[in-house]
Amino acid sequence: MIRNTRMKRFSIVSAVATVGALVFSTLPAQAATPGVSAKEIKLGYSGPLTGSAGLVYGKLPGAMKAYFDHINANGGVYGRKIKLVSRDDKYLPTLAATQTTNLVLNDKVFALVGALGTATHSKAYTAAQLAKNNVPDLFVNTGFSGFANKEKYPTTFTILPSYAMEAKIMAKFIKDTPTLAPQASFLIAQDDEFGVDGVNGFALAGHKFTAAPTLYPQGALTPALAEGALTKLSVVPGKPVLVLFGTTDSTATILKAAEKLSLTTKFNWIAGSVGGDANTLLALGVKPSTINGALAASFFPDAKDATDPYVSEFMEINSKYNKGVSFDNVVLQGMNSAMLTVQALRAAGKNLTRAGLISAIESKGADFASAGLVPLNYSGTSRVGYNGYWFGQLNEKGELKPFGGKLSIYTTDSSSNSAPTASSYERKPVPKNGVPTNS
Amino acid sequence: MLEFFTAVLTSLSTGAIYALMSTALVLVWRSTRVINFAQAGQAVLSTYIGYEVTTRSGSYWIGFIGAVLSGAIIGAGIDRFFMRPIFKRVKSGPIVMIAPVVATLGLLGIIQAIVGFVWGLNYLTIAAPVSTEGLKVFGSVIAFSPFNLMVLISVTLSMILLTILFQKTNLGLALRASAYSPEIAKLSGIKVEAIRTIGWALAGAAGGLAGMLYVPGSYLYPNSMEVLLVFGFIAAVIGGLDSLFGAVAGAMILGFAINFSTTYISYKLVFPTAFVILILVLLIKPGGVFSSKKGRKD
């Protein structure tokens, strides 16, 4: 006998349990439409909740859930309450693949909403067989233009304008602005699909930077590196344009390095839409005087602008259902996607099916109400959501006001080198009480 | 020229912080023969405590003391209540190398979860006690602030104190004896177990110190000390795990190598440089730059 009988028991029990679990856990017969019952619609989210990416994007599912709670308190969608299941993938492709598969096979969600990350979601999409099971993949939270490819991702709808679009519009803005055009220009970007997409976008627009872009490994931009980069650029004459294409923490690190070296007024700062979140920058210790005058691209209204009807509506929902979480661009984005999701579910009708949801967005999605100040482009042939940007200037309070006083929206695409065009898009008014009533 | 000067200055600052982590790892290695991955967790927890004390008292220095003290207590506690039971069960063979590594990794995960739960999963900041603006030298601003100077002075002082402790005091003698030959030390009356705990306490204090010197230039979040741990370990190995001097030297070598290669070649070389330097050093001297097989020199 094994001397340690406890060990032996443990081994036997665990072996039996394993075999038993494997043998007896066959799935029950598939429901007609998974994730939909008379009372409930189950949606799934896979993204980083912990880890360094979780620090930046962790607020997203909570914001979506808060909006869904608000809708549930107001009758739900044709009487069905929305339940959001979120799973943590720590921004790792392996976890994203297994968690998304879990969402589809284990939690049996009706659709995915807001999946985050390019390297992560592209793996998860195939691994979880979303195409084969026709699982709608709504409003993915990434600016990677590849997700709008209908052949590769038949059930996916993007929402964010791609990084390439952002770069093209930035390039046009630099060219059209007399104070910026003659200056030398430089780019500091994150060394992943985020930054590289941006680099490609500038290339498409024909913009040549004065020096090759500085690419830093994601999450590894130390103050030392930032100080070195800025010191190198400090000898360039004039007031060079410095484009920062990275997350808020990296943008903050660079700005704080500029403060240390007294270089804050040396450059014309242009922050990308992701890193230009003034609320977060100030919270990370950047001085108000530093961001004063910095330029940033955005497609949303300023998250600090309580006079904007969408922002104020979302702020109210946030304080009621998402207590303790400060309202910023990430929360705004989450609630906006949630509102679009509700409209899509309504448009698909009371007899809710996955195919029905997809065609509802194709036919009616372009007319949905959303906080974005740029148009939505869903159609039978296009899976592209927002496709434009406006340029603003930050002030000391961290408010983003339209550059030159007037809001100018430009739209473009991700892959051609045709110049962005001005748009006179006016968004739909916010639904009363933030509850859509479309059909 | 300015670039070179900047690279030297930032290397000094970076190297100083790595030196604290590598010293902590060497202290634990010499006393227990364990690669302590929980060091990142201990350091971050003591820094969060320092953050809490600083926020409540309004003074960085009181928080500083809090971090160092709590680091020492946590370090001692981990040795006494965590490592001892593990060593009781794991006596010989390669499991001795690998089980404590896994155990300290598990401890790291637990500490990170606790910290994330208590303080939340967002970036926190601690304001530096002195200015972080670059100093003006010959009319231009350099990448070296009074705070960077404070970091260098603190690290140097700590190293001097530790060296005095090890070389000139009875406690130091006992620490060195217990690490070099525990059986003989026991025979001469030294309480080896208690001495080992003191070694862990010193390492923990060094970790808390590292955190309070690192965070004002960066951010505080549950995973914030992980990269420091990796570089601290590589620095310790480069310097040879034998001596405090080696730990500091290794840290400086690593800091300079990384900053210079990223400044002059490419920003993407942060991690590959560490690997290349390490391999080069170990190919020439498999025990690290300042290791000596003959006798303990420090």
Next chain:
Amino acid sequence: MVKISTNRKRTLAFVLLGWVLLIISDRVGELRQYQGSFVAMYALAIASIILLTGYSGQLSLGHSALMAVGAYAGALSINNLKLHPALALIVAALIAGIFGLLLGFTVARLSGPYLAGTTLALAVSLPTVANQFPILGGEQGIIFDIGTPPSRFGEDFSQYKWFFWISALAALISIWMLSNLLASRYGRVFRALRDNSVAAQLSGINVGRLKAIAFSISSGIAGLAGGLLVMLISGVSPSAFPLSLSFALLTGAVVTGVYNLKGVMLGGLVLVAIPEIAESVVSRIGGSEGFTTTLPGFMVSALLILAVLFTPNGPGQLLHHHKKKH
């Protein structure tokens, strides 16, 4: 009673296990098939650690990098060289093995923590290198498509079952080959290296060369596991091989016994099951958002510490002793 040699017994055991897995794969749902594939893949990766650490006494913190080498080799051979997926997996193992041989010779003189430090540095720097060369696909990586199940298996044969068959078969064959190797003279030689390298050298063993060989075989196995991993997530990218993967493999090896191969399946199961259990427990008890986000990590770490404390040599070691007594 017919005297069956231990080698035959071992082969029979593996064949039997293979049949059992085949039958099980038919009875369980797609999710379990998918999870089962990961179990097989992790079991294989843990086997590589057991060879390296349990048998030849070298501690590696960088097996995630070796898996990455195999993974990229496999992905490139499918995409660029247009090889058949089965060949791609073999290429993965070979390339990783060659890389491991070179690395093994380089680090043969290093002991304990120095080897650990070197492999740690490798683990954190190799993924960054993958980002540099456009042919490696950058951050987005390269697609690894093992293809759909052959049509003769019928319509109902799910992709996940196909993954499971490939994963389990690759793992079974490799671990069988490895256990044959370890039962042979090589196994004894490796253990001699581990236990007393001075004595080994005195008895004529070329320590450096054998350490490198052990490293090479271990890397080859890890490379194959890497190829399986990217098959399961349908693509390779640098972020699929973080340092935490190395640590997870070490943990799996310790929890299930680092001294012999018997526990590898359990080790793989632990790595897959414990996070799932933690998450389902957390979703059941609910709580504040901060609580539900951090609790799974806490539970996983706590369970691993308990496992190390209470089974430091793994249940496999105890069973082994039991056999010897009789």
